[in-house]
């Protein structure tokens with residue numbers, strides 16, 4: 691069976707998008723996702739995005755990490771899907787309902803209300819999540835947030851100096867995080883700007899992470915290090931994060947369609 695796909699990215703965080711809203715596809719499981727995501731033997735992506743019909747929203751967006759694991763949220767992919775859909779939409783995700791609004795060359799996404807309770811992150815046991823009394827080598831006293839998916843955020847003098855390829859997986863898989871965690875290292879540059887690098891759960895170092903930008907911004911705001919409107923500068927480019935008085939996070943930034951193609955399903959299933 692020949693299956694069409696759309697290759698997209700948000701600031702270099704790249705996706706294979708399978709659109710099954712009008713015509714069903716064979717079931718996508720971890721093995722299929724991992725095979726398609728493989729950059730040597732597959733098509734290659736950080737996340738595989740599957741669009742399906744929804745009973746409770748305009749459509750459903752399912753997210754599979756590079757390692758095949760299905761997860762609840764993906765900020766950059768939400769903007770890519772908004773570009774594809776080319777109209778405002780309410781989308782069902784594993785992390786709840788989100789609202790997409792295409793904006794010139796990208797999109798604005800209502801990412802909902804972040805949660806900060808230790809059991810919401812989740813953590814394995816009770817702990818203050820604004821300044822956690824834990825550390826791994828040079829990474830200490832992070833904050834945590836669930837923005838549809840779990841994030842831990844370390845504030846560092848220079849986030850570019852962190853050996854994230856070694857410390858990232860150490861934190862990602864620590865037993866403190868029963869569902870693993872996305873690992874963010876941030877440097878505050880001013881009251882309106884922070885620099886961010888992310889080791890993503892199930893995907894590793896990516897050029898950008900939309901939910902990471904949301905998590906780093908709200909933790910920095912809770913710590914009164916920045917105002918409620920923050921530019922987050924990631925290796926792949928910038929996102930605008932606004933945390934409204936209503937508690938909802940709005941993320942705005944670019945999205946790009948790279949190319950379209952098709953593959954033989956049986957080669958990957």
Ligand SMILES: N[C@H](CCC[C@H](N)C(=O)O)C(=O)O
Nearest residue numbers: 764765766839890891900901
């Ligand atoms: N690795 C993330 C999913 C993708 C998030 C990132 N690509 C984004 O743009 O938010 C997780 O396991 O929760």
